[in-house]
Amino acid sequence: MSEQHPFGAPVTFRIGGRPYEGTYGDSLLETLHRYGYEVPSLCHHEAVSAYGACRLCLVEVVDKRGRHKITTSCNFPVQAGIDVLLDTPDVVRHRRVVLELLLAMAPRSPELRALAAEHDVPGGRLEPDESAEDCILCGLCERVCREVVGANAIAMSARGTAKRMTTPYDAENPACIACGACVYVCPTRCIGLEEADGKRTILRWGRTLPLAVCQQTGRAFTPQFLLEHYAKKLGGLDEKVFRKAPPYR
Amino acid sequence: MDLAKVDRIVDKYQGSPAALLPILQDIQAQENWLPREALQRVADKLQVPLTRVYGMATFFRAFSLKPRGKHICTVCMGTACHVRGAPKLVEKIERDMKIRAGETTPDLEFTLETVNCVGACALGPLVILDGTYHGNITSAKLDKVLKGIGRTK
Numbered sequence: 076m077s078e079q080h081p082f083g084a085p086v087t088f089r090i091g092g093r094p095y096e097g098t099y100g101d102s103l104l105e106t107l108h109r110y111g112y113e114v115p116s117l118c119h120h121e122a123v124s125a126y127g128a129c130r131l132c133l134v135e136v137v138d139k140r141g142r143h144k145i146t147t148s149c150n151f152p153v154q155a156g157i158d159v160l161l162d163t164p165d166v167v168r169h170r171r172v173v174l175e176l177l178l179a180m181a182p183r184s185p186e187l188r189a190l191a192a193e194h195d196v197p198g199g200r201l202e203p204d205e206s207a208e209d210c211i212l213c214g215l216c217e218r219v220c221r222e223v224v225g226a227n228a229i230a231m232s233a234r235g236t237a238k239r240m241t242t243p244y245d246a247e248n249p250a251c252i253a254c255g256a257c258v259y260v261c262p263t264r265c266i267g268l269e270e271a272d273g274k275r276t277i278l279r280w281g282r283t284l285p286l287a288v289c290q291q292t293g294r295a296f297t298p299q300f301l302l303e304h305y306a307k308k309l310g311g312l313d314e315k316v317f318r319k320a321p322p323y324r
Numbered sequence: 325m326d327l328a329k330v331d332r333i334v335d336k337y338q339g340s341p342a343a344l345l346p347i348l349q350d351i352q353a354q355e356n357w358l359p360r361e362a363l364q365r366v367a368d369k370l371q372v373p374l375t376r377v378y379g380m381a382t383f384f385r386a387f388s389l390k391p392r393g394k395h396i397c398t399v400c401m402g403t404a405c406h407v408r409g410a411p412k413l414v415e416k417i418e419r420d421m422k423i424r425a426g427e428t429t430p431d432l433e434f435t436l437e438t439v440n441c442v443g444a445c446a447l448g449p450l451v452i453l454d455g456t457y458h459g460n461i462t463s464a465k466l467d468k469v470l471k472g473i474g475r476t477k
């Protein structure tokens with residue numbers, strides 16, 4: 076198949092039996108979303124690479140030979156001739172178990188609770204892990220920090236039951252520019268951002284940076300260090316640009 | 325740790341970021357653990373983020389971020405060894421050495437670690453002391469083995 080269709084080639088495949096156009100190698104989840112199909116997902120974002128950690132985006136794929144398999148769709152490449160079945164009894168059952176496990180990791184997350192309710196996840200079978208910090212180890216924050224922001228402030232450390240998202244040595248990391256992208260992208264909102272007294276703190280990473288004041292309005296708008304980071308990254312820009320908040324530039 | 329030693333190791337691999345793993349292995353082999361300054365130095369020299377170095381250093385069991393002792397005692401806690409009394413052995417060593425599994429005595433002489441199956445289940449319970457495998461071990465035999473390195477209490 077891959078010989079006939081190089082990555083990026085247009086292919087036809089089916090969703091629930093209906094023919095659709097797609098691009099070979101594209102994320103199946105993104106393609107499904109583009110066509111308006113609802114598939115729940117927690118660890119995927121179009122801006123970053125697929126990771127397949129939350130296991131929520133399950134679909135059933137029927138290949139050309141008629142074999143069925145359950146797979147995560149975010150990291151499954153669209154390819155010619157497959158039929159993608161959504162919400163089959165198997166998918167529904169597996170998704171429920173996945174949600175049950177995720178909920179045990181993040182028992183306080185309103186987002187997860189809502190999802191669990193929506194998918195009729197039975198409660199009470201697993202003891203919620205109270206020390207779990209509501210992190211489901213989806214790795215979105217780390218991918219955004221590394222792939223989009225380029226700050227590389229956090230890392231998945233250790234593995235197995237000891238696996239955690241942290242800064243190195245759990246210490247304040249000078250690489251963090253307190254941009255808040257991780258806070259924004261976190262599906263369980265377990266990172267947290269606070270602004271007070273001209274400073275911004277990313278709660279989970281213990282990073283506090285003073286905010287720059289906009290020359291136009293006199294209001295604090297973003298960490299000074301962040302502005303310097305981007306001034307350096309973008310290069311060649313008049314640094315006056317960064318003295319004002321975006322609407323006044 | 326002497327950072328010049330880190331530099332020498334990194335230079336041996338031409339400062340290639342792809343060699344991060346063998347570099348960490350070499351430091352671990354030389355120092356018996358990975359000191360924080362060493363990891364920072366490796367990150368700086370290879371120009372990779374510290375997060376990557378830290379992630380790798382915490383991922384593999386072969387690396388230790390805490391100083392390890394001169395003698396390393398590993399008790400197998402795999403299923404076979406477990407049912408044959410490995411937890412009792414661990415408890416005994418913990419009591420005798422006054423450390424917990426994963427810890428090192430304050431004099432940096434002795435480290436106690438556990439692993440899950442070393443693939444010699446027929447010999448269980450199994451204790452590995454400084455690379456030597458001692459099979460079918462009992463509490464009394466353990467005392468004898470530990471006496472060999474001058475540690476019994």
Ligand code: FES
Pocket residue numbers: 115116117118119126127128129130131132147148149150
């Ligand atoms: S979105 Fe696919 S595994 Fe998380």
Ligand code: FES
Pocket residue numbers: 400401402403404405406440441442443444445446448450
């Ligand atoms: S369980 Fe100890 S060697 Fe396998």
